[in-house]
Amino acid sequence: MAVTIKDIAKRANVATSTVSRVIQDSPKISEATKARVRREMKALGYEPNYSAQSLANRMTQSLGIIMPEADVAIFQNPFFLESIRGISDLTNEKNYTMALVTGKTDEELLSRVKTMRRANRVDGFIVLYSKPDDPIVDFLHNEKIAYTVIGKPQQYVSETTHVDNDNYQAGKDVVCYLMELGHKHIAYVGADLERTVHKERVRGYRQALEEAGMTVNPHYIFGSEFTDDDISELFRLQPPPTAIVVGDDMIAMSLQRALHRIGIRMPEACSLISFNNLILADMMNPPLTSVDIDIFKLGYQAAKSLIEKIQDPEEVTKHIIIPHRIVERASCSRIEE
Known part of the structure; x- marks a missing residue:
């Protein structure tokens, strides 16, 4: 007979809802409880059915990653590759997937964001840039769609979770x-x-x-x-x-x-x-x-904050600052008077 979450709950002496939240890696469950439940899952050989769980929760377990207006230079810029690597590291931990959203203009980008959301292809979005009067951010905010921004947003600053450097x-x-x-x-x-x-x-x-x-x-x-x-x-x-x-x-x-x-x-x-x-x-x-500027951590924290918001819509807005440091190499030298 297949092992169920009821079996896990009984062995771990917790409610079945707690087991579900552990599988979702909910921040509301303590690390000690998570560790106990996961031990029992491993002992019983239980493998979570993420597809069934997503259907039950009406979630896709997928994040949309919005690039700036796309041209060749954007895809050649290692900043975006490294930030996506940070996002990927966190999504792998949380059993989420990613979907890149690109477009040659703001209008094209906005159209694709709307299509993805209305087709329920993603649970939320990470905006990999920040600029004034962004129609994509306007849409996400006004439609009350979960999103985070890498950079300091120029709209709805106090209401938008974002990850940035100073x-x-x-x-x-x-x-x-x-x-x-x-x-x-x-x-x-x-x-x-x-x-x-x-x-x-x-x-x-x-x-x-x-x-x-x-x-x-x-x-x-x-x-x-x-x-x-x-x-x-x-x-x-x-x-x-x-x-x-x-x-x-x-x-x-x-x-x-x-x-x-x-x-x-x-x-x-x-x-x-x-x-x-x-x-x-x-x-x-x-x-x-x-x-x-620790680009990897910018991406990682943006994804972490977004998933927390998806799992708990009441999660507080966060403004996360990643520290920076100067790495000295040979392109600077002391100048003598």
Whole structure:
């Protein structure tokens, strides 16, 4: 005769509802009770039927992962791969699956999110980015669909569970790091103000310079789209920058190539520091000093928070900050007066 949850409950001296919650890994059940129930499940050779349980709970045991508007660069960016790896690690623990949601425009993305939700293909969504006036976040919030955001949301901030770094502080920290090396003329390349993460980093950069009594030179600040001529013009300014803060490692890779083409040596003529600490940072020449934002943990915590919200709609809203640290490599050097 097949083993049932009633058999497990009797052996563990708990209610059948408790066994069900242990199978769902509910946060409402203590770790000690979970361990006792799982011991009995193992002793009796019980294998949970997740498909039947999902049907009974009207859940899909699946999460939708919403990418930014998709182009080739998005899929080549290791940030998204690493955050998805963190999500995958947690979903495997909880016996959930993932479904990527992509689109070339906001409208296409929104249409696919609506289709997935109305067809009951997923229980909730993780938004892998944050930007102002996002129609996808508007839809998720207004329809009361469970979701979490990686990054600081620009809508419904107090009501939205999100996982982020303190990007404002990180922006200040990199400037302070460069000033400790003696740099006074510090530019910023990659100021993509459409994305909240870059907006916050630029805000921190500006604040650190102002607190040090330095003027923020608007000609020192570039977006993520630049040419060799733009970078040459930057170094023709008086005084030219001796260091550059870069929006992220992918932009830094392009900037490093541009500096090489126009004959600016790193770090002798210009130091470079960036954000994200992707694997490619260690492979650049010279290796890139970068801020490690623990991308894996961003994804892991976003998935954990979402599943907790799915299992308990009354779960409190969380604002989780993942610590960052500067990883020093050879792209920055001390400057002598």
